[in-house]
Amino acid sequence: MADSGLRITEIFHSLQGEARTVGLPTVFVRLTGCPLRCHYCDSEYAFHGGERLSFEQILEQVAGFGAKYVCVTGGEPLAQPGCIDLLSRLCDLGYNVSLETSGAMDVSKVDHRVSIVLDLKTPASGEQDKNLYTNIPLLKLKDQVKFVICDRGDYDWARFQLDQLQLVSKVGDVLFSPSFEQLAPKQLAEWILDDRLPVRFQMQLHKQLWGDTPGV
Numbered sequence: 001m002a003d004s005g006l007r008i009t010e011i012f013h014s015l016q017g018e019a020r021t022v023g024l025p026t027v028f029v030r031l032t033g034c035p036l037r038c039h040y041c042d043s044e045y046a047f048h049g050g051e052r053l054s055f056e057q058i059l060e061q062v063a064g065f066g067a068k069y070v071c072v073t074g075g076e077p078l079a080q081p082g083c084i085d086l087l088s089r090l091c092d093l094g095y096n097v098s099l100e101t102s103g104a105m106d107v108s109k110v111d112h113r114v115s116i117v118l119d120l121k122t123p124a125s126g127e128q129d130k131n132l133y134t135n136i137p138l139l140k141l142k143d144q145v146k147f148v149i150c151d152r153g154d155y156d157w158a159r160f161q162l163d164q165l166q167l168v169s170k171v172g173d174v175l176f177s178p179s180f181e182q183l184a185p186k187q188l189a190e191w192i193l194d195d196r197l198p199v200r201f202q203m204q205l206h207k208q209l210w211g212d213t214p215g216v
């Protein structure tokens, strides 16, 4: 396999703050660059810059933290074609691998051992028209679909998609997460309970611990 490497913004060790393995010690590999511009994006520092690292350098840094879980994120990780090989190599090494991706890139080549966390972009993200709905039938029970909710309009849209795309039976978890400091978490929790929605409410744990800062 050719090793042209990947452009990387940061590799760090933290507690998983989002999705199903929340709270577990995890190594994060943040790939540089993203074709989207969500209004709420907390990772704009990953749009540019970074450093080109070979797969060997990436895998060595990941191993150095001694964690079982690896989360590949960005930026938009799938915007770099080499991401597909990195995911498979991490799986071959026995890590429990997750991939955070916008719904905008094709996930068909992602290794089946990876848990995909696919973020369907809501109207208030400003990037709703980038959602690639052909990804949805490709998702498996170990995958997850996330909605980052900014306001009531987003919530109603997400609730409609939940039903329309039959997400509860297609993926292991459907996550509803409030956009940080934009929508009151309690408000979202109450809407979910009022409507008896069978979804997982989640807040970004790392921001409760350390605030909105890179590297955590």
Ligand SMILES: C[S@@+](CC[C@H](N)C(=O)[O-])C[C@H]1O[C@@H](n2cnc3c(N)ncnc32)[C@H](O)[C@@H]1O
Pocket: 034, 040, 041, 042, 043, 073, 074, 075, 076, 077, 100, 101, 102, 103, 118, 119, 146, 148, 177, 178, 179, 180, 204
């Ligand atoms: C930084 S993105 C990187 C992966 C990919 N580009 C994506 O959007 O899924 C990782 C996750 O953080 C979420 N996120 C970014 N900014 C956020 C915010 N202000 N509040 C809540 N979640 C946020 C994204 O929606 C996405 O689910």
Ligand SMILES: Nc1nc2[nH]cc(C(=O)O)c2c(=O)[nH]1
Pocket: 014, 015, 016, 017, 018, 028, 043, 071, 073, 074, 100, 206, 216
């Ligand atoms: N602790 C922590 N957990 C995370 N889960 C997904 C993250 C991301 O930026 O994709 C993230 C992050 O940036 N930090």
Ligand code: SF4
Pocket: 034, 035, 036, 037, 038, 041, 042, 043, 044, 074, 075, 076, 102
């Ligand atoms: S797709 Fe992800 S990284 Fe890109 S702007 Fe949106 S939240 Fe940020």
Ligand SMILES: [Mg+2]
Pocket: 042, 043
């Ligand atoms: Mg983050």
